[in-house]
Amino acid sequence: MNQVYKSLSIANPEPLNLSLAQKIYSAIGIIGLGILLIAATGLNLPNPSSCLFISLILISIGVIGFAYQTFKTQSPGIKNNGIWFSSAMSRGLMGWGLGIFITGFYVLLYWYPSVLGLGTDGNSNTGLISFFDPLSFLLKGSAASEWFVYGTLYTLAIIIFGIRFIWKYRHNKYQVLRTLSVMFFQLGFAFLIPEFMQKLNYPYNDMKNMWPLNYYFFDEWNIKSFLSTGNVGLLMLILGVAMIFVISPILTYLYGKRWYCSWVCGCGGLAETAGDPFRHLSDKSLKAWQFERWSIHLVLVFSFVMTAGVIFSFFHNNPTGYWLNKSTFMIIIAVLLIALIYAFSRPQLFKNKLDLKAIKIFISIAAASLVIMLINFFTGSGNAFFIDFYSLRSTYGFLIGAAFSGVVGVGFYPLMGSRVWCRFGCPMAGLLGIQQKIFSRFRITTNGNQCISCGNCSTYCEMGIDVRSYAQKGQDIIRASCVGCGVCAAVCPRGVLRLENGSKDIYEKGLDIRNDHVKLIG
Amino acid sequence: MHVVIIGNGISGITTARWLRKLGDAKITVISSESDYFFSRTALMYMYMGHMRLQDTQPYENWFWKKNRIELLNDHVTSIDFQSKTLGLQKSEDLSYDKLVLALGSKSNKFGWPGQDLNKVGGLYHLQDLVEMEKHSNNLKRAVIVGGGLIGIEMAEMFHSRHIPVTMLVRESNYWNNVLPEEEATIISNHIRSRNIDLRLNTNLKEIINDGEGNACGVITAETEEKINCGYVGLTAGVSPNIGWLKDSELNTNRGIVVNKYLQTNIDGVYAIGDCAELSEPIKGRRPIEAVWYTGRMMGETAAYNIMDHKVAYDPGIWFNSAKFIDIEYQVYGDVLAHPPENHNSLFWQDNSGEKSVRIVYDRDNLWVKGFNLLGIRYRHEVCEKWIKQKTSIEDVLINLKLAHFDPEFYETYEQEIINTYNRTSNRTLKSNGASGLNKVLQFLNA
Numbered sequence: 001m002n003q004v005y006k007s008l009s010i011a012n013p014e015p016l017n018l019s020l021a022q023k024i025y026s027a028i029g030i031i032g033l034g035i036l037l038i039a040a041t042g043l044n045l046p047n048p049s050s051c052l053f054i055s056l057i058l059i060s061i062g063v064i065g066f067a068y069q070t071f072k073t074q075s076p077g078i079k080n081n082g083i084w085f086s087s088a089m090s091r092g093l094m095g096w097g098l099g100i101f102i103t104g105f106y107v108l109l110y111w112y113p114s115v116l117g118l119g120t121d122g123n124s125n126t127g128l129i130s131f132f133d134p135l136s137f138l139l140k141g142s143a144a145s146e147w148f149v150y151g152t153l154y155t156l157a158i159i160i161f162g163i164r165f166i167w168k169y170r171h172n173k174y175q176v177l178r179t180l181s182v183m184f185f186q187l188g189f190a191f192l193i194p195e196f197m198q199k200l201n202y203p204y205n206d207m208k209n210m211w212p213l214n215y216y217f218f219d220e221w222n223i224k225s226f227l228s229t230g231n232v233g234l235l236m237l238i239l240g241v242a243m244i245f246v247i248s249p250i251l252t253y254l255y256g257k258r259w260y261c262s263w264v265c266g267c268g269g270l271a272e273t274a275g276d277p278f279r280h281l282s283d284k285s286l287k288a289w290q291f292e293r294w295s296i297h298l299v300l301v302f303s304f305v306m307t308a309g310v311i312f313s314f315f316h317n318n319p320t321g322y323w324l325n326k327s328t329f330m331i332i333i334a335v336l337l338i339a340l341i342y343a344f345s346r347p348q349l350f351k352n353k354l355d356l357k358a359i360k361i362f363i364s365i366a367a368a369s370l371v372i373m374l375i376n377f378f379t380g381s382g383n384a385f386f387i388d389f390y391s392l393r394s395t396y397g398f399l400i401g402a403a404f405s406g407v408v409g410v411g412f413y414p415l416m417g418s419r420v421w422c423r424f425g426c427p428m429a430g431l432l433g434i435q436q437k438i439f440s441r442f443r444i445t446t447n448g449n450q451c452i453s454c455g456n457c458s459t460y461c462e463m464g465i466d467v468r469s470y471a472q473k474g475q476d477i478i479r480a481s482c483v484g485c486g487v488c489a490a491v492c493p494r495g496v497l498r499l500e501n502g503s504k505d506i507y508e509k510g511l512d513i514r515n516d517h518v519k520l521i522g
Numbered sequence: 523m524h525v526v527i528i529g530n531g532i533s534g535i536t537t538a539r540w541l542r543k544l545g546d547a548k549i550t551v552i553s554s555e556s557d558y559f560f561s562r563t564a565l566m567y568m569y570m571g572h573m574r575l576q577d578t579q580p581y582e583n584w585f586w587k588k589n590r591i592e593l594l595n596d597h598v599t600s601i602d603f604q605s606k607t608l609g610l611q612k613s614e615d616l617s618y619d620k621l622v623l624a625l626g627s628k629s630n631k632f633g634w635p636g637q638d639l640n641k642v643g644g645l646y647h648l649q650d651l652v653e654m655e656k657h658s659n660n661l662k663r664a665v666i667v668g669g670g671l672i673g674i675e676m677a678e679m680f681h682s683r684h685i686p687v688t689m690l691v692r693e694s695n696y697w698n699n700v701l702p703e704e705e706a707t708i709i710s711n712h713i714r715s716r717n718i719d720l721r722l723n724t725n726l727k728e729i730i731n732d733g734e735g736n737a738c739g740v741i742t743a744e745t746e747e748k749i750n751c752g753y754v755g756l757t758a759g760v761s762p763n764i765g766w767l768k769d770s771e772l773n774t775n776r777g778i779v780v781n782k783y784l785q786t787n788i789d790g791v792y793a794i795g796d797c798a799e800l801s802e803p804i805k806g807r808r809p810i811e812a813v814w815y816t817g818r819m820m821g822e823t824a825a826y827n828i829m830d831h832k833v834a835y836d837p838g839i840w841f842n843s844a845k846f847i848d849i850e851y852q853v854y855g856d857v858l859a860h861p862p863e864n865h866n867s868l869f870w871q872d873n874s875g876e877k878s879v880r881i882v883y884d885r886d887n888l889w890v891k892g893f894n895l896l897g898i899r900y901r902h903e904v905c906e907k908w909i910k911q912k913t914s915i916e917d918v919l920i921n922l923k924l925a926h927f928d929p930e931f932y933e934t935y936e937q938e939i940i941n942t943y944n945r946t947s948n949r950t951l952k953s954n955g956a957s958g959l960n961k962v963l964q965f966l967n968a
Contacts, residue, residue, distance in 0.1 A: 075715075075716060075847075075848055076848070077847075078848075079682075080570075080571070080572040081570050081571055081572070081681075081682040081683075082569045082570070082571040082682070083571050083572060084573065084574050085571045086571075171848075172929065173929070173931040173932055173933075174930050174931050174932075175931045177931055197946060203929065233614070285582060312538075335922060378675035395531070400656075414842040427857065445959070447899070447902050447903075447927055448671070448841070448901070448902025448903045449815060449841070450815075450841070450843050450852070450902055451816075452561060452565075452814050452843075453561040453563070453565040454561045454563050454564035454567060454578065455561060455564055455567075455573055455577045455578045455579075455580065456564075456567065456572065456573065458577070459573050459577045468580055469580070472580060485562070486929060489929055493845040493850065494843040494844075494845070494850065494852070495843070495850050495852060495899035495927065498775065498899075498927050498928075499929070499930060501958045501959065502958060502959025502960040502962075502963065503960060504959070504960045504963040505963050505967075509963075513746070514903075515818075516822070517819040517822045517823065518816070518822055518823060518826050518833050519837045520838070521833070521838065
């Protein structure tokens with residue numbers, strides 16, 4: 001029997017042969033990437049601005065051309081042919097190599113930008129970063145930073161792999177529109193608008209990047225930069241706060257967290273486009289789900305505590321003359337926590353929505369925070385939770401902002417699937433997930449008894465949700481983590497799944513096992 | 523009580539799961555096909571590289587121990603119904619109190635010369651897949667004998683590896699013993715558009731031996747044409763896998779004969795799934811239905827009966843689904859290839875020619891009988907309710923949006939379908955605007 005398993009799961013029965021055209025496009029892309037690597041070594045290329053332009057164009061032609069060659073020979077439809085036979089897409093040598101390469105890039109980017117050529121102490125850039133200077137001058141009139149290089153490559157990746165994704169799912173209008181949307185938000189909101197705004201001396205602000213994903217939103221320097229730029233800055237600040245507390249909960253109520261995670265968000269955008277070839281590598285086991293629930297909510301609590309502390313310290317350092325000050329802020333937080341404890345202690349509010357264990361955990365965390373906060377406040381330490389907030393803030397930035405979201409979140413695409421960060425770490429996803437679970441109208445409905453338990457839905461769920469376990473029981477799927485990418489519904493060979501919004505019977509349909517046959521016939 | 527289940531497919535495993543839900547019996551499931559339950563319908567996706575074997579297993583490996591369901595990888599060689607003992611290939615004899623036979627099917631062979639050569643195989647068991655895999659390297663052409671659902675799956679599998687395929691189909695149109703002519707034509711055209719060499723009205727005469735016991739080609743019956751190939755797929759249907767029980771005291775016909783409680787003629791022995799033949803089939807249904815869904819329903823029903831909750835097997839309104847390469851297929855209710863006189867049908871097809879909706883209704887009282895869908899998804903529960911409640915075709919058409927199950931932003935065709943009806947029946951019906959999940963749930967709960 002072991003022989004059978006081996007031949008089906010490990011052996012590559014027939015290497016995927018690349019067509020001549022695919023080989024040519026691969027070569028073009030590799031040459032483009034090669035130019036970037038040469039620039040990174042610090043060699044002086046002739047006419048750097050044309051070289052940069054040529055390099056980015058070659059990479060784009062390589063990726064788009066390769067995708068076109070791959071999918072043009074296939075009729076529109078789900079064609080995941082050979083994915084598990086491919087070394088790059090099934091954690092083979094290519095996959096590991098790619099993972100190490102991307103991880104390495106992120107390590108340099110976050111902690112050793114000088115290796116990439118960032119000029120320090122007033123020196124001009126060298127290497128890879130100086131290679132991007134001409135483009136940076138063109139867009140915002142100053143030299144490139146490592147973040148400009150990163151933003152450019154990131155945006156380029158979403159655009160070219162987005163085109164690949166659209167071509168792959170060209171038969172599916174939901175997928176096409178969703179991908180156009182993430183491409184638009186990345187190019188416009190995350191890349192061009194902030195760069196132009198900066199050129200016009202307005203704050204650099206990606207308006208769709210909300211707190212808590214944008215963990216520096218409430219930082220002193222960020223608030224000050226909003227407040228120092230007049231009405232436009234103030235408007236941005238107000239919009240940012242409204243996004244968090246008003247716009248986002250309403251949209252999540254109406255459509256589920258997908259409106260953000262798979263239609264707008266930049267991290268989600270990269271995962272859905274460049275990460276698509278790796279989506280099936282997410283872990284579907286129960287253990288992974290149990291781990292995920294802890295890790296994502298711990299990060300969420302971490303981000304709450306860190307932010308509350310940062311704001312408290314802001315007021316501590318900048319005593320304001322009017323009503324909003326250190327004490328009123330503390331009272332607001334205390335009232336919020338008490339309201340939270342009160343709400344969670346009424347389980348009937350959350351009947352069928354959260355399990356008792358989750359409710360207990362919420363109550364304990366809120367109560368503990370309240371106690372610690374009050375002790376600190378009355379001892380007048382200037383801290384809110386015993387800890388110095390700026391060191392907590394920098395720990396968060398290092399661990400979560402850089403190591404988790406970047407190095408692990410993207411670097412591990414070829415090893416753990418495309419949504420590692422969104423699933424295990426993103427506080428925004430955690431927050432929207434709780435909203436989705438408690439009050440959203442969104443769910444994935446199961447079509448009667450038509451499921452054949454084949455496993456395509458679970459396999460291609462980037463969030464590692466075992467979709468099949470619900471579908472084969474005839475249950476609707478209401479999961480905090482679901483980002484509504486719609487791929488489960490697309491790959492289902494029997495048309496069993498549909499993403500839907502409706503306020504009726506959400507939790508009843510989620511619990512009801514409609515495939516219990518004997519119950520149905522009475 | 524020790525219940526032994528032979529076969530770990532959907533039927534046997536559903537029985538095991540329900541036995542555990544209903545009580546505390548000792549449960550053993552025996553299979554020589556695989557260590558763990560996997561979805562047979564997903565065999566093709568393993569070959570195509572969409573999934574690995576473990577991805578097709580609906581339960582994680584710890585599930586069985588946690589639910590105290592013992593899995594035994596062994597082959598049952600004999601059954602002594604008197605002493606209630608099973609003879610096994612690898613382990614000691616095993617005794618049981620109740621026995622469930624969930625033996626599945628085997629691929630049909632109709633006595634063709636060469637049918638037992640190497641490089642000839644069906645597609646039913648995991649081992650069939652291993653055989654296909656073994657012979658796929660450098661395969662220049664495969665010939666598939668038989669239309670049907672497995673034949674087209676096999677064609678798609680080879681096609682996904684760029685292996686040219688010839689399909690020999692006995693009928694005058696693909697699967698037109700089940701599909702009405704228009705749908706059969708859509709699928710035949712679809713197969714051809716994927717460059718699969720579809721030969722209709724063609725029977726197999728013999729499979730050619732290369733002299734070393736391997737198949738190297740086939741000869742067709744009608745034209746005596748020789749087609750060279752390196753693999754021959756036999757997909758001319760399946761039949762109950764009960765050959766080895768034919769001479770026992772078990773009452774068998776084409777399958778193992780069972781009553782409506784799924785009991786065989788021997789006390790305490792049940793048969794379910796593909797291998798069971800109902801002595802009194804439900805009106806309008808076949809005595810053997812080798813379908814995933816009926817296997818699952820039988821598995822559950824058998825568990826109740828074993829635990830002394832007597833429940834008659836009742837599969838309800840017929841439904842089924844499939845995917846013909848890129849065209850999804852769903853059917854609800856009675857849609858027959860050769861309908862009786864009182865069945866009228868409304869047939870609509872879109873411009874691409876690859877989407878169609880057929881609604882069958884009674885000529886006299888207009889009650890809706892069935893839905894046949896290609897390339898369009900309809901809601902199972904809504905269609906079922908319409909059929910059960912003998913809703914008039916006109917009410918169905920007006921409310922057709924309730925059945926809509928295609929993804930968001932997809933084009934909708936309700937009014938076009940109604941217009942087709944209006945033209946032939948001289949009516950001026952209009953689609954009721956009601957759509958969306960809230961309306962659907964309102965309808966279902968009403």
